[in-house]
Amino acid sequence: MKSKSKAFDWKPFSDKQLKIMTWWCNKSPVKDKNGIIADGAVRSGKTVSMAASFMLWAMSNFNECDFAICGKTVGSLRRNVLGTLKQQAISLGYDFQERRTDNLIVISNRDRTNYFYTFGGKDESSQDLIQGMTAAGVLFDEVALMPRSFVEQAIARCSVEGSKFWFNCNPGAPLHWFNVEWIKQTDKHNVIYLHFTMDDNLTLSEKMKERYRSLYSGIFFERYILGLWKSAEGLVYDMFDTERHVIDKPDEIEFTGNAYISCDYGTQNPTCFLMWRKYHNKWICVKEYYYDGRAKQKQKTDSEYADDMIAFIGDTPYTMVIVDPSAASFIAELRKRGIKVQKADNDVLDGIREVGKLLNLGSLLFTKNCENAIKEFGVYHWDEKAVERGEDKPAKITDHAMDAVRYFVYTILHRIVSGHK
Numbered sequence: 403m404k405s406k407s408k409a410f411d412w413k414p415f416s417d418k419q420l421k422i423m424t425w426w427c428n429k430s431p432v433k434d435k436n437g438i439i440a441d442g443a444v445r446s447g448k449t450v451s452m453a454a455s456f457m458l459w460a461m462s463n464f465n466e467c468d469f470a471i472c473g474k475t476v477g478s479l480r481r482n483v484l485g486t487l488k489q490q491a492i493s494l495g496y497d498f499q500e501r502r503t504d505n506l507i508v509i510s511n512r513d514r515t516n517y518f519y520t521f522g523g524k525d526e527s528s529q530d531l532i533q534g535m536t537a538a539g540v541l542f543d544e545v546a547l548m549p550r551s552f553v554e555q556a557i558a559r560c561s562v563e564g565s566k567f568w569f570n571c572n573p574g575a576p577l578h579w580f581n582v583e584w585i586k587q588t589d590k591h592n593v594i595y596l597h598f599t600m601d602d603n604l605t606l607s608e609k610m611k612e613r614y615r616s617l618y619s620g621i622f623f624e625r626y627i628l629g630l631w632k633s634a635e636g637l638v639y640d641m642f643d644t645e646r647h648v649i650d651k652p653d654e655i656e657f658t659g660n661a662y663i664s665c666d667y668g669t670q671n672p673t674c675f676l677m678w679r680k681y682h683n684k685w686i687c688v689k690e691y692y693y694d695g696r697a698k699q700k701q702k703t704d705s706e707y708a709d710d711m712i713a714f715i716g717d718t719p720y721t722m723v724i725v726d727p728s729a730a731s732f733i734a735e736l737r738k739r740g741i742k743v744q745k746a747d748n749d750v751l752d753g754i755r756e757v758g759k760l761l762n763l764g765s766l767l768f769t770k771n772c773e774n775a776i777k778e779f780g781v782y783h784w785d786e787k788a789v790e791r792g793e794d795k796p797a798k799i800t801d802h803a804m805d806a807v808r809y810f811v812y813t814i815l816h817r818i819v820s821g822h823k
Contacts, residue, residue: 410486410489410490410492410493412493413604413605414604415447415451415604416447416601416602416603416604417602418440418447418596418598418602419447419450419451419602419603420451421594421596422438422440422448422451422452422455422596423451423454423455423458424455425438425455425594426455426459426463426566432594435566435592435593435594436566436567436591436592436593437566437567437568437569437591437592437593437594438452438566438567438568438569438593438594438595438596439569439570439584439585439588439593439594439595439596440452440569440570440595440596440597440598441546441570441571441572441573441585441595441596441597441598441629442572442573442597442598442599442602442629443572443598443599443600443626443627443628443629444572444600444614444626444627445600445603445606445610445611445614446598446599446600446601446602446603446629447598447602447603447604447605447606448570448598449482449483449486449543449570450486452541452543452568452570453483453486453487453490453541454487454490455568456469456471456539456541456568457487457490457491457496457509457518458494459539459566460509460516460518460538460539461496461509461511461514461516463564464514464516464538464562464564465513465514465515465516466514466515466516467516467517467537467538467562468516468517468518468519468535468536468537468538469516469517469518469519469537469538469539469540469541470518470519470520470521470532470535470537470539470540470541470556470559471483471484471507471518471519471520471521471540471541471543472520472521472522472523472532472540472541472542472543472545472548472552472553472556473520473521473522473523473542473543473544474522474523474524474544474547474548475522475524476505476520476521476522477522478522478543478544479520479522479543480520482543482544483541483543484500484507484520487507488500491509495511496509496510496511497509497510497511504519505519505520505521506518506519506520507519507520516538519535521556523542523547523548523549523552523553523556524547524548525549526549526551526552528548528549528552529549529551529552529554529555529556532552532555532556532559533555533559535559536559536561536562537556537559537560537561537562537565538560538562538564538565539560539562539565539566539567539568540556540557540559540560540565540567540568541568542556542567542568542569542570542571543570544570544571544572545569545570545571545580546571546572546573546574546578546580546581547571550579550580550583553580567593569584569593572625572626572629573625573629573630573631573632574625574631574792574794575631575632575633575634575789575792575793575794576631576632576633576792577633577789577790577791577792578631578792578793579792581631581792582792585631597629598629599628599629600614600627614626614627615627616762616763617759617762617763618758618759618762619640619641619758619762620636620637620640620641620758621633621634621635622755622758633789634784634789634794635784635786635789636783636784637779637780637781637782637783637784638754638758638782638783638784638796638804639754639757639758639761639779639782639804641758641761641762642761642779642780644776646764647761647764647766647767647768647779648767648768648769648770648776649686649767649768649769649770650769650770655681656681657679657680657681657686658680658681658682659679659680659721660719660720660721661677661678661679661688661715661718661719661720661721662677662678662720662721662722662723662724662810662814663675663676663677663678663711663714663715663720663722663723663724664676664678664723664724664725664746664806664807664809664810664813665711665723665724665725665726665729665806665809666726666802666803666805666806666809667707667725667726667728667729667732668695668802669695669701670695670696670701671694671695671696671802672692672693672694672695672696672697672802673691673692673693673695673702673707673802674690674691674692674774674775674802674803674805674806675690675691675692675710675711675714675806676689676690676691676772676775676803676806676807676810677689677690677714677715677718677720678810683765684764684765684766684767685760685765685766685767685810685815686767686768686769687766687767687768687769687772687775687807688769688772689714689769689771689772690771690772690773690774690775690803691710691711691714692773692774692802692803693707693710704731704732704734704735705735707732707735708732708735708736708738708739708741711723711736711741712739712741715741720742721742722742722743722744722814723736723741723742723743723744724743724744724745724746724809724810724813724814725743725744725745725746725809726746726748726805726809727745727746727747727748728748733745744813746809746812746813747809747812747813747816748809749812750795750796750808751794752812752816753808753809753811753812753816754796754808756808756811756812756815756816757807757808757811757812760811760815766807766811772803774802774803775803775804775806775807777800778800778801778802778803778804779804781800782796782797782800782801782804783796783797784796784797785797785798
């Protein structure tokens with residue numbers, strides 16, 4: 403099916419963007435390199451120039467060949483890359499057809515047709531998706547979010563003469579495998595490396611740059627704004643401030659819309675329910691339920707927790723209960739009781755980043771009676787042993803309210819803001 407899209411606005415490119423656009427051209431002194439890496443800050447213009455350049459290179463050098471475009475998921479790839487790629491292709495006079503059921507994009511003009519298959523590299527099993535393909539090139543969007551096995555399998559598929567690799571990402575931990583194996587060893591792999599800041603995006607105003615700076619603090623500021631490969635150390639939410647984020651619940655406050663309830667469920671570990679209400683442009687956690695079976699020396703059954711959930715909701719109108727996706731038996735019990743349930747999106751790092759953004763903006767607040775959530779913000783920290791392995795993982799201790807906060811933010815608020823409910 404042919405896609406209709408408005409034409410792309412080809413605004414001036416910065417010097418680094420132009421290097422991405424032209425490095426493969428016949429007159430380029432680096433045209434014989436095997437690939438290119440672009441890392442650095444968010445909104446720095448990496449993706450838009452990489453997508454256009456990858457397509458132009460493919461259409462200029464190949465015909466009737468297969469290519470791979472890889473993201474963390476196919477959904478994120480469509481949001482971050484393919485919409486812009488479609489506009490760029492149409493602006494250049496190409497025919498652009500997307501066959502979503504096949505995860506295939508066909509780009510053609512009067513002389514050439516090439517096939518761009520889309521892949522999600524979210525976990526180790528993703529490498530199976532790309533096995534058997536013979537590709538003329540591969541573009542990795544946000545390669546630092548993909549497992550090494552998937553990336554290496556995709557690279558191994560590029561056996562067509564003249565094939566090249568394209569990588570872009572925001573930085574992660576210094577010992578992350580991609581930083582160690584590729585960015586620190588560009589000569590070994592015969593690839594170009596370009597580091598981007600927001601100043602390399604000429605379309606971004608100073609006002610917008612300041613807006614993005616305000617969204618992050620701590621480790622995420624260093625990575626996403628400064629574009630540095632930095633270790634995640636100390637508190638996860640170092641921006642949390644009881645003076646700013648903890649409020650009394652005034653009697654006169656009038657919430658809008660229905661409530662949401664988020665739940666982290668434990669059999670041996672504590673179970674936590676949080677109730678969220680909207681007030682203007684802020685979301686307030688108005689009350690919590692927290693039961694620690696170990697501390698009480700009495701475990702509760704799914705049925706007992708479901709009774710507690712019904713009592714917790716009471717007469718409050720609610721839209722959905724968002725539950726830990728691993729709590730299958732509890733979800734079944736809630737649904738049997740007629741409670742509307744949605745499994746939480748349990749993407750830990752993306753969820754943490756979104757919670758941090760809202761805390762920075764002052765859009766996520768807690769009433770004083772949410773004692774366990776407030777306490778956990780002060781102790782929830784990064785796992786030091788994971789840092790030594792080049793991984794970002796919060797320590798799995800005193801994290802039950804933190805998981806419930808993340809479930810609500812990333813499953814509901816992030817989807818509303820991004821337009822993917």
